[in-house]
Amino acid sequence: MLRSRPLWRLTAAERQVWDAYPSGAWVDLRIGDAARDDPAEGAAWGPERTVRAELVTALLLGARPAKPGQVAGLRLAGARITGMLDLSDATITSKLHLLNCHLPGTVSLTDATTKGMRFRGCDIHRIRAARATVDGLFELDSCTVHSGVRLDNAHVTGQLRLARARLMAPGMAEPGPGGRPGSDNHKASESYMEDARRPFAEAERQERGWDQNHWALWAGGLTVDGGAFCRDVQTVGGLRLIGARFNSGLYLQRAVIKGTGAHSVYADHLQATSVECSAGFTAEGTVRLRGARVTGVLSFDQATLSAEGRALHLSHMQVDELILTPASVQGEVNLGYSRVGVLLDHPSAYPGHVHLNGFAYESLRGDARLADRLSWVGRDPGGYRPQPYEHLAAWYRRIGHEQEARRVLLAKQRARRATTGLAGRLAGLLLDLIVGYGYRPWLAGVWFAVLLAAGTAVFATHPPSQVGLDERRVFHPFPYTLDLLVPVSVFELRGAWEPVGWTQWLANVLIASGWILATALIAGGTRLLRPSTP
Secondary structure: OHHHOHHHOOOHHHHHHHHHHHHOOEEEOOOOOOOOOOHHHHHHOOHHHEEEHHHHHHHHOOOOOOOOOOOOEEEEEOOEEEOOEEOOOOEOOOEEEEEOOEEEEEEEOOOOEEEEEEEEOOEEEEEEOOOOEEEEEEEOOOOEEOOOEEOOOOEEOOOEEOOOOEEEOOOOOOOOOOOOOOOHHHHHHOOHHHHHHHHHHHHHHHHHOOOHHHEEEEOOOOEEOOOEEOOOOEEEOEEEOOOOEEOOOEEOOOOEEEEEEEEEEEOOOOEEOOEEOOOOOEEEEEEEOOOOEEEEEEEOOOOEEEEEEEEEEOOOOEEEEEEEOOOEEEEEEEOOOOEEEEEEEOHHHOOOOEEOOOOEEEEEEOOOOHHHHHHHHOOOOOOOOHHHHHHHHHHHHHOOOHHHHHHHHHHHHHHHHOOOOHHHHHHHHHHHHHHHHHOOOHHHHHHHHHHHHHHHHHHHHOOOEEOOOOOOOOOOHHHHHHHHHOOOOOOOOOOOEEOOOOHHHHHHHHHHHHHHHHHHHHHHHHHHHOOOOO
């Protein structure tokens, strides 16, 4: 019992907490002055508002039983809780609810099993809850946490709430007066356990290749059953969510994530029913969700993304609907080898390089024109990739837009031509000019008509001489030019008349052009009739 320990001397504030716990009643130590009740200034609060962490720990671990017919719980507002609140490995059956409190020490829930834990509007040095199980709500709404939150491999059966919270990575805490991080008073309040565990944390960090000093929220393997509501959260440091599961969605609308390393969000293999990085979501550093699985909507609508190099890494994902209509993107976007049911986007919203090789989608939505899509599939930093063109053409053909599909495949051939040698480029250019690689066969008819008209006009004014004078024949320039253009003589006029002077060159050009047009038409017809591979 507490009376046999040094805690038997309770202050007036602590006595209120001690007496209220069995019934779960609130203890409010606030004075009603907004400035003086600000938990950021809690280091200046006197003993009338100070409660030792040892007392809170003792009560939550069963120092006092519940009153008959009532539910015990610790509900405390406006208090400065000194020391380290260490509940590691504990099994806690009562709820903890702290409102506008100042906690200059670490809150440790490592490997604990607890009921709902609520910290609202509090100023906290650090929270460690690795492998914890919270049966109910875990809330940090409007809190400021100066040295990061650890929730790796934790399990929250209710909601995780971080709305309007301010999280800073370890080592990124802002200096402040009194007991705030960076001050002498704050350092003195830290438990020796923090120093004892630091070498082990450092060794683990080096072994895994991760620097925890860059992460405001370290939550790999976290499972949240009831939805993670992180709207308006602000961080100095990134969110590490590798392998996290959000069974009722992750909501980051209007969040501002300022990564201090290369990434602002690192969430490979994340699983969620929906992810909302929208409505003003801002990220400085790469947002990476490689291999994520989202059974609903993944939205970046009106988001602002910026990073050196890759701003958005969404490769190898499976998403039912991807909304990619950000307000601004500075950096590359990687969608390679992902599978998306519906893509709602406008390519001009992310004008930089786009990795699309292996990207597959069932439907495209948005007001993008064909020209926008052609620019989109041609922006791979690695150069020409055939698959994005083929898949876009297959989609146009699937919805009945055959003409657009042909234009996409024509653009594909033109992009491929730039990757060939000189001979290949010349042959490709000729095939493009004559029949548009087979996707514009009408061009051959245009060339044929132009050559036929030119030949007819020339031979009408410079008629050839007749071969053999045993019979008198009348020369007609139109059928004669047509006979020259057709690879196999139809009217037998080619052998009956001999061009004279410079018209001999014209006749040879017409004969060669006829063969070229015929060959191009055969090649184009073969390409046109061959089934396209999606």
